[in-house]
Amino acid sequence: MSAHHHERTRRRVGGDDCAADVIVVGAGPAGSTAATHLARAGLDVLVLEKAEFPREKVCGDGLTPRAVKQLIDLGVDTRPEAGWLHNRGLRVYGAGMSVDLDWPDLTSFPPYGMVRPRRDFDQLLADHARAAGARVQERTSVAGALTDERTGRVVGVEARRGPEREPVTYRAPLVIACDGVGARTALSRGIDRRDDRPLGVAVRRYYTSPKSTDDYLETHLELTDGRGGLLPGYGWVFGMGDGTANVGLGILDRTNAVAGANYRATLRTWCDSLPEEWGLREENAVNEIGGAALPMGFNRTPVYRDGLLLVGDAGGMVNSFNGEGIAYAMQSAALAAEAVVQALARPEGPSRERALAGYPEAVRAELASYYRLGNRFAHALRHPWLVQATARHGLPRRRVMAFLLKLLANLHDRRDGDASDRLLEVLLRLTPALPEAVPSAPSRPSRRPGPTRPAVGKGTAA
Ligand SMILES: Cc1cc2nc3c(=O)[nH]c(=O)nc-3n(C[C@H](O)[C@H](O)[C@H](O)COP(=O)(O)OP(=O)(O)OC[C@H]3O[C@@H](n4cnc5c(N)ncnc54)[C@H](O)[C@@H]3O)c2cc1C
Structure with a gap:
């Protein structure tokens, strides 16, 4: 253990301890993964989550082998006995044909994918973080980052806690924003969404369906707008194994083709076009249609600045090829945790900053080329x-x-x-x-400038 570990004071008294080594905002897959890795490294981690578990998250609930690998790395038991529904691969529909493709046989990834409803998945990961020693505090909504006026650094967060929404200030030398596509913490520091990078929209609904026990995740390449025109996106049918299927569509936004489109109506029209015997009809729907944005291809940068790290959807890390976000939320969380662990073992100052700059560098090394290709796609x-x-x-x-x-x-x-x-x-x-397919404006001035301007370029993820 380093001297700094000994210096750290562990103030875990009562339930109202407001200081920690690291604050993690949000207990989705990104937040719980970061918290688990950090707690295992011996840090005092405080996770602030606005919702109360179990809670829904609008999602396709599909996990590719990439996401499964992250779960295995985290020490989650992914066997069917532990309640996971495995799948063998992807069935692709298009041009009047379909083909079953098994997940590839690789050294780096397991040969199976899975599904699990997010209501269950997210609680499981939050409990995993708790078991590792993280303090996960629910019903605590972060309003924004707390900034040291002298240094311009993030030194905690302002939040509202409990049913009374009591204002509380939480302090830590580092804050990891895992608050999803809303990205409240980043916005409070003037880190806006980049509009030169893709943004998708996805909607989904559960239906009682014989597709429930399908061994393959299903994707449909040709989505029509109901008038015969093709939309830039795809539809999915993921069997949940409980008598229902998760059915939805993801569409790239900001294209003329979908300007003003009604995605819920598009989902209904598409479902109606699918074979009757799949049962994806209004009378078999089990919930209302839910939707959310898909922040893709690093559409919020820089992912590190002045004591604040952005991870998962908060950093715009959804894969622009396929709309997958859970694997990347977990992977970026692991990389952020690694940088934070190294940083906190060093004295405050340039050395610590160098360790923190390791986070955007690691994200870039792992994902930037692929994401740039995805953005072109x-x-x-x-x-x-x-x-x-x-x-x-x-x-x-x-x-x-x-x-x-x-x-x-x-x-x-x-x-x-x-x-x-x-x-x-x-x-x-x-x-x-290759030249960027989309015009890039990396140093676009922020609408809400923070106290210091980012050096975009080096230290920016993509
Ligand atoms: C319709 C749809 C289908 C999708 N399907 C898939 C799929 O099949 N597979 C896949 O891999 N990805 C899918 N995605 C993407 C995936 O849902 C996200 O990429 C993933 O959830 C990102 O995880 P995260 O932890 O970064 O954010 P989130 O999962 O959004 O978690 C953020 C957490 O922060 C909390 N929070 C937010 N604001 C605050 C605040 N101010 N204070 C405190 N807490 C806060 C939230 O309550 C939440 O718990 C889909 C997305 C959509 C919209």
């Missing part, structure tokens, strides 16, 4: 004929589809893989050299 989706052509020519060719699955789900071995892995790796290596 999202841009290309504005031409739906491209998707149609890919479906028509790709679906009959299993090897092409197996390659596309690896690309779209970000599943390949970076070293010692097969020919398709090597091809993907070459593609990723070449990507940073």
Whole structure:
């Protein structure tokens, strides 16, 4: 243990201790993952969550092998006996055909995906963080970051606690914002969404359906707007194993094609177009349609500045190829935790800052090329004929589809893989050299400037 560990005071008295080594805002997959890793490293972690578990989160509930890997890393028991419904792969529909693609056999990822309702999943992860020693405090809504006026650094958060919404100030030398797409903490510091990066919208609903026990996650490449036009996005049917299926669609926003679109109506129209025997009809719906934005391709940067780290949806880390966000929320949380553990073992000042700069650098090393490629893909989706052509020519060719699955789900071995892995790796290596498909404005001035301006560029994720 370092001297700094000994210096740290553990103030865990009563329930109203308001200081910690690290504050984590939000107990979604990002927050609970960060908290678990930090608590295991011996830090006093305080997680502030506005909701009370169990709670819903609008989601497709689908976990690819990438997300399963993160769960395994965290020490979560992912066997079916522990309540997880495994799946074998992805079934892709398009151009009047369908193909079942098994998850690839890789060194880096397990060969199965899973589903679990978020109501259950998020509580399980929060309990996991508690078991590791983190203090997870529910019904505490963070209003914004607390800033030291002299140094301009984030030194905690202002929050409202309990049913009375009592104002409380919490202090810590570092704050990790895991508060999802709303990104309240980042916004309070003037870190806005970048509008040169993609933003999606997704809606979903549960239906009682024979699809419930399907071994494959299902995706439908051709979504129509009801008037025969193609939309830039895809539909999904994920069997939940409990008699219901999670059915939804994700669409890239900010395209002329969907301006002013009514996504709920689109979901209904699409469901009506699916085979009657799947049962995805109004009378079998078990809830109302819910929807939320998908912040993609690092659309909020910088992910570290002045004592504040952005993780998961708060940092815009949804994969723009496929709308997957849980795996990336958990992966970025693990990287943030690693940087924070190293930082807090150093004295305050330049050395500690160097350790913290390791977070955006790690995120960039792991994901930036892939996300840049994804952002180009999202841009290309504005031409739906491209998707149609890919479906028509790709679906009959299993090897092409197996390659596309690896690309779209970000599943390949970076070293010692097969020919398709090597091809993907070459593609990723070449990507940073390619011109940006979307005009980039990395140092766009913020509408709500914080006390210090970020040095975007080095230290920015993508
Ligand atoms: C319709 C839909 C379908 C999707 N389907 C999938 C899918 O199948 N697979 C997949 O991997 N991803 C999917 N995603 C994306 C996925 O839901 C997100 O990427 C993921 O939840 C991000 O995790 P997070 O922990 O960053 O944020 P969140 O899961 O949003 O968690 C944020 C937490 O912070 C809390 N919080 C927010 N504000 C405050 C505050 N001010 N103070 C305190 N607490 C606060 C919230 O209550 C919440 O618990 C889907 C998204 C949508 C909208």
